[in-house]
Amino acid sequence: QSALTQPASVSGSPGQSITISCTGTSSDVGGYNYVSWYQQHPGKAPKLMIYDVSKRPSGVSNRFSGSKSGNTASLTISGLQAEDEADYYCCSYAGSSTFVVFGGGTKLTVL
Amino acid sequence: EVQLVESGGGLVKPGGSLRLSCAASGFTFSSYSMNWVRQAPGKGLEWVSSISSSSSYIYYADSVKGRFTISRDNAKNSLYLQMNSLRAEDTAVYYCARARVEFSVVTAILNWGQGTLVTVSS
Numbered sequence: 001q002s003a004l005t006q007p008a009s010v011s012g013s014p015g016q017s018i019t020i021s022c023t024g025t026s027s028d029v030g031g032y033n034y035v036s037w038y039q040q041h042p043g044k045a046p047k048l049m050i051y052d053v054s055k056r057p058s059g060v061s062n063r064f065s066g067s068k069s070g071n072t073a074s075l076t077i078s079g080l081q082a083e084d085e086a087d088y089y090c091c092s093y094a095g096s097s098t099f100v101v102f103g104g105g106t107k108l109t110v111l
Numbered sequence: 112e113v114q115l116v117e118s119g120g121g122l123v124k125p126g127g128s129l130r131l132s133c134a135a136s137g138f139t140f141s142s143y144s145m146n147w148v149r150q151a152p153g154k155g156l157e158w159v160s161s162i163s164s165s166s167s168y169i170y171y172a173d174s175v176k177g178r179f180t181i182s183r184d185n186a187k188n189s190l191y192l193q194m195n196s197l198r199a200e201d202t203a204v205y206y207c208a209r210a211r212v213e214f215s216v217v218t219a220i221l222n223w224g225q226g227t228l229v230t231v232s233s
């Protein structure tokens with residue numbers, strides 16, 4: 001069982017918006033503004049999409065946005081495109097003992 | 112361009128050992144925290160270990176503590192993972208990863224290698 005809880009799957013049609021949630025505790029997501037999100041296509045390495053809850057690395061489309069409320073972080077993808085179909089993982093700093101935790105991953109299907 | 116190239120994976124028997132290496136280029140290796148993250152076949156990502164830029168701070172996941180050792184050689188721009196007492200549940204693709212650090216905290220994984228597969232089986 002992963003430390004952070006994500007829905008196993010979400011889906012949406014091209015052009016729509018979807019949101020993926022990531023629920024942790026006050027020891028990880030809720031305790032620090034160090035939530036990051038990664039996109040992984042089949043057979044490929046993950047790619048950083050969001051860091052520090054809501055910041056986008058250079059080169060990442062502004063269709064991707066992040067937010068956090070309490071112990072739950074969220075990734076929103078607007079204007080869904082076929083190439084957005086992938087697995088998405090959230091990640092959080094979890095203190096000096098556990099250090100880093102990932103969510104179980106969410107498979108996004110673009111219908 | 113940042114490049115991280117892992118090597119050293121393969122098939123090993125339970126209880127055996129393996130040493131993974133990661134050759135880094137395209138950035139100032141000695142300035143960055145480096146990590147190992149693994150992914151079992153068909154499963155999610157699992158953070159394994161982290162080492163600070165000067166090797167002063169080292170962290171391990173509970174699942175590998177006491178069995179795995181992370182190290183780095185800044186002169187060779189290389190990261191290593193010595194894996195001992197391997198178990199079937201250690202079977203995974205192991206990714207070398209460059210981290211973004213703030214106040215000694217890993218805040219995100221900036222770059223990932225393509226991974227090297229470790230299979231633990233008799």
